[in-house]
Each structure stands twice: as structure tokens, then as C-alpha cells.
Amino acid sequence: MHYQTGLEFAQQMDCDDPLARFREQFSIPRTSDGSEEIYLCGNSLGLQPKLAREYVVQELDKWASLGVKGHFDCEYPWMPYHEFLAETAADLVGAHTDEVVMMNSLTVNLHLMMVSFYRPSETRYKIVIEDHAFPSDHYAVESQLRHHGIDPADGLVLLKPRENEELLRQEDIEALIEEQGDSIALILLPGVQYYTGQVLDFAAITGAAQARGIKVGFDLAHAVGNIPLKLHEWNVDFACWCTYKYLNSGPGSVAGCFVHRRHARDTSLDRFAGWWGHDKDTRFRMENRFVPMPTAEGWQLSNPPILSLAAIRASYDVFRQAGGMQPLRKKSEKLTGYLRYLLEAEVSEFIRVITPENADEHGCQLSLCCDARHLTGRELFGRLEAAGITADWREPNVIRIAPVPLYNSFTDVYNFVQILKSACNE
Template sequence: MKFENTLACALQLDKEDKLNHLRNSFLFPQHNGKDCIYFTGNSLGLQPKNTSGEIKQVLDSWAVLGVEGHFKGENPWMHFHDKLTKPLAKIVGCLAEEIVIMNALTVNLHLMMAGFYRPTKQRYKIICEAKAFPSDQYAFASQALLHNLKPEDVIVEVKPREGKHVLHTEDIISVIEQHAGETALVLFSGINYYSGQYFNIKTITEAAHKAGAYAGFDLAHAAGNVELNLHDWNVDFACWCTYKYLNSGPGAVSGTFIHERFARDKNFPRLAGWWGNNKLTRFKMEQNFDAIPTAEGWQLSTPPALLLAAHKAALDIFEEAGIENLHQKRKTLTAYLHFILNGINQKYNYRVIEIITLANEDERGCQVSMFMHKNGKAIFDALTNEGVIADWREPNVIRVAPVPLYNKYEDVWRFGNIIENILQ
């Protein structure tokens, strides 16, 4: 596609965009009476307009039916989960039976590691990317301590090459092979939160299995963003939040994938709770745990109906859009942002903006991380004052993410125009 750094080009691209109408399904923060340029869906997605209606339906059932809302009404809470796994399965590429919606992301990572990280004297290491999200690092370290191991002996970080911001897949494989006999778990992000790099999940999984280790992934920045085929890639488990690209609200309920070879194994080790017990005998309150032979067998507590309602509101829009259509637009929308930013750099005799997110559409999602070589925080503050909601990461990175569900090509062009004016 031929791009131009003109408003006319951006407007034409929007005119040709068959998903452009979905923007009207979301609520935008305002700046001087107009919609902000909202480029931080990688941190918190916008609120769908139908979210309040879905939540109100739960509140109304609670008001009218009380506890009977679990079994009666238009959307009995007992079956809420069943309505969400099929649309979510399309997004992450798996069977509906391999998904459970519960808790929060780091909680679920700990629950998964309770079963998938069982270190022995020989195998005890966890391999991850350097500069993984801090919460993941804390989880790895605390799991090591729970097993009376030293985090510095357990955690192996794969670091970028000297002077680089992203990892080479061959370097990841090399580290896995180097520690093959000692590795219990390879646990990477799907997309690194800082650089925006989309890792080769299939290849990493294959390398982990070849080394005799489990392969798990934190998909916080990948779910609802990039193509995922967790079942076919043979991933052992994965967890994600739903408040970023999945637009389900601050602190929204999390999702977990457990491959069917483990989900169907009722004897696979886990931390158990009553909601993961056999549905036919759950309310008999029997002492012995009988796991549901799906990913639901990992549930602990009664599902949060209000949070599931917010999640449903967002998934309904994904169903309307079609995940393949979203991926197609995402690639073009982010490519246009790369084009605009590269054009700005070409006007200067030094590199003003270093785009550390890879340009290859198979190695990135919506997010573009801009490493600012000069006056980064001042530029970020100026963007905020102009009605651009972006994201700052120390020491000098501005993260922006044009999201195909609600961002326009015009947003990208206006963002570039604002950056140029600030630099001048």
C-alpha cells in the first residue's frame, strides 16, 4: 500500500476501512471538546458504550432476584463463563475447553506455576526475557523462594545483544539449549511490554519441549492484539489480562489457556477450589476434589459476574469485527505510523526518534516504542498538552499503540503532525 504523509491520504485510508464504524462503539476521553488521540490501548483499552448496559443487567438481576440470579433471569450467572470462552478462543487460537476466565493475571501465573513449575535437584531453572514485566519477575523470584531456592540461581534472563533493544530468536534458542538439562520452565512474554517485540511463540515452545521443559507465556500485550494459535503451537499454558487490547475495564478479570493434554488430566497437580469441582456434584459440598476435565478445573472461587459482564461487552465487539479483519487493519495502521515517524526522522541530520519496535509485521503488534534521544519527557508532556494520551516508560521511551477497534488513520497522521510541531 502506498502511503503519503498527508491528511488527504489518512482520510482516504479511513474511508476504505470497513471497520471504521466500530470507533462509534467506544467512549473517548475529551480534550478541548474533541476526542483525544487515544494511543494507550496497550495499557488500558477504551470503554465500550455497551459496558454499562451489560453491568446494569447483572445489577438488575441482583436487585430483583437476589441469590436466584445465579440460576434465573436473562443471563443466569452460573452460565456466564460458558458464553465467553468461544469468542475468546477465536482470539487466542484454541479450543473453548482450553480457556478459563478467572482472577487476575499474576494470580493466574502463580496458579499455573504451582503445577507447571515443580523443580527438582536437576531441573529448577526458569528462562525468561530480560526486562520482563516486573510482576512476572516478582512471581518467578517468589516461586523460587517457595521452593527454598535462590532466585539468582533459578532465573535465567535472555538479554539483547550489545547496543540492541530487542532479542534475536536464535539467541533465545541458544540460551534454552545451553541450560537444557537444568531448565524446568520457559516463561516468556508474548509481546515485551517495553520494546513491543512480538516473540516467536511457536519456535520458543518447540525449543522448550526439546529441552524437556514446559513452555508458558504471559500474553498481557498479545491477547486481542496479534495472531495467536496456542493450541496448534502446542503451548502448555498462557495467561493474559483483559483490560488492555480486550477493553474489559481497569483490573478486569483475567484469562488462562491450558492445553487440552493437561486440561483433560484430572490428576495434573494444581491448587484447587470449589468452583473447579465437577459441576454435577459441586453443590453436594463433598470433601474430595473432583476436577472438571477442562481448563475450568483450575477455577478457585465463584466467578465475578460484574467483571464477566464487562468482558462480554468487549468480546461482543470483537465478534462483530472478526479477529482476522482486526489483524489486517492492525498491520496497516501500525505500518502507517512507522512510515510517518520515519519521515520525521529523515528531516533531521540526527536521529530524533529511534523506533525500537521492529518494523516487520510478524514481529510486532499495535505498539510502537519510541526511544527519544533528546528531551523525551518534555516531548511526552507536550503531547499530553495537545490531547494525545500516550505512555511514558523510563528512562526515555514513549509507547504508542493505534488500536484497530477504535483508532483511525487520521489519528496517526495528526499524531505525527503534532510531533513535528513540537520538535520545531
């Protein structure tokens, strides 16, 4: 696409944008003078859909008027409430409805999945993650190794970029699998790397690993609602994600989990069990023999928090109204392409983009490094905040910028770059 630098171009792009109307469905934070912030931080916390307040209040009113009867005969009863989310969740990750469930939090779900899919033996016991994994994932994996009596110094394999490079190379991942495949039990990688914004090749990694008998899982915290996914088709063993970033369901909201159908139907798989994973037809017989459901629901532990699920349902309704991931991804590619174009045109002497340029290798986020000699990246970030920009700083030297297609505009991107340019030139 041919971009232009002037404000008129951005405004025309917004006029021609079929998704522009969805901005009005979100609450945009305001600065101290009452004007709207330029909010480019959906990769950390998505904005609140206005429907969320409506849906949560409905459940509060139901609780007030019905009490315990809210579990049963009413609109959206609480007992099966998580099931109302399955269809959209499956669409967002490219799965069947029996392969997904909304439950717990992201790291809890990663632990539950590793209980079932990390089964170390004397010779096959290593776990592969990336060297710059999100700290919570690193902690979880190390604790799983120790739980099995394995020293992380021996059992943890870290994928690293080559010297003086920022990104992982597919050929290096496949070479590691080929060299150490017989000793690797599990590969756990991000769908979108949180620091660089790099999207990995799900299908190629999964195929190469499974050919060597390795289980494959993905942390999709920065991928779901951001890029198109085909977890079932790619044959991924399991995946977990949070819902408060691109899925806009509120801070600490209930997470999601995918278990491929071939595993979900295997009720003999070891797992940590809870009564909400028990066969729903016999659950209330109160018998002490666990009978797991032959779906992803079989990994549930407890009945989920309804108020959080109501906010997720509101978000999912907005995604459905927007037509799902295809039109959102189309706009996202234009937004990030426009952002990169303006950065190169206006501030290339100060700013270096470390996110891959190929559209297939990134989502909404561009990760910016400040190379200005007269100020640090942290100082630049402070200037942006003072000017009404909400972005995200990550140590040691990245400002993460994520124009989200549901609520960010091309004018947002234009104004951000003008403020960035001014901040760099101060």
C-alpha cells in the same frame, strides 16, 4: 502499501476502512475544551465499549429484581456466566473452548499455573524469563523460586539482548535452551514484549524447549486482542492474560487462562484447588473430596465477579461483530505501517523506533525513543500530553504508541505525528 504524507490520504483511508464504524461503539475521552483526545494508549487501558455500560446495568437490574435467583433461571444466569465467554476467548487465543477460562487476575493466574507446571527437581530447577520482563512477572517468578527453597541468583536465568541492541534474537534463545536445557524446568516469556513491542516466535520457542523436556508458558497481556494466536496448534503448555488492554473490558477486569488440552484432561496434576474448579455436577453435594473438572475450568478457585464478566462479554461481542482477529490484524498492520512511514518522513532526526519493522514481529504498538539533543523523552511526552495526546511513558526512555484498529483512525495517526513534529521542533 504505498503511503502518502498529506491529510487527504489519511481521510481517504478512513473512508475506505470497513472497520471505521466501530469507533462509534467506544467512548472517546475528551480534552478540557471538549474535543476528542487522540487516544493511543490501548496497550495500557483499552477504551470503554458503550455496550459495557448496558451489559453491566443489566446485571445490576437482575440483582435488584431477582436477588439470589439471578444465579439460575434467567437470561445469562450467573452460575455458568463464565461459560458464555469461552467461545470468543478460545477464538482470540487459538484454542478449544475446554482449554480456556476467565478467572482471577493475570499474576494470580501465573502463580496458579506455576504451581502445576513448575515442578523443580534437584537437577532441573531453573526458570527462564527475559531480563526486561514486566516487573510483576519477575516478582512472581522470584517468589516461586524462593517458595521452593531456590536462590533466584542460581535459579533465575535472564534472556538479554546483545550489547547495544534492544531486541531479543531467536537464535540466542535457542542457543540458551541448547546450552542449559537439562537444568531448565520452565520458560516464561511475553507474547509481545511490553517495552519494545517485539513479538516472539511462539512456535519455535515452544518446540525447541519441549524437545529438551522444558515446560513453556506465555504472558499474553499485550498479545490477546492484538495479534493472531494459535496456542493449541503451537502446543504451548499454558498462557495467561489480562483483559483490560486490547480486550477493552475495564480497569482490573477478570483475566484469562489457557491450559493445553493434554494437561487440562489430566486431573492428577497438582494444583491449588477451589470449589469452582470442582466437578460441577457434584459441586453442591458439599463433599470434601476435590474432583477437578477435566478442562481449564479445573483451575478455578471461586465463583467469578459477574459485573466484570459482563463488561468482558460486551467487549467480546464487539470483537465478534468486527469479524474477529483477521480483519482487525489487517487494519492494524496498515495503521502501524502508516505510523512508521510518517515518523520516518517527518521526525526521523528526533525519533527512533525500536520496535521490529517486520509485521510478523510486532503488534499495534510502536516504541519510540527520543534522540533529540534539546529535550528529553520525558519532556517530549509532557508536551504530547499537553497537546491532547494520550500515550504511555515507560522508563528509561520509551514513549509507547498503540493505534488500536477497533477505535483508532488513520486521521488519529496523522494528527499525532503532526503534533509530535511540532513538539520536537519547539
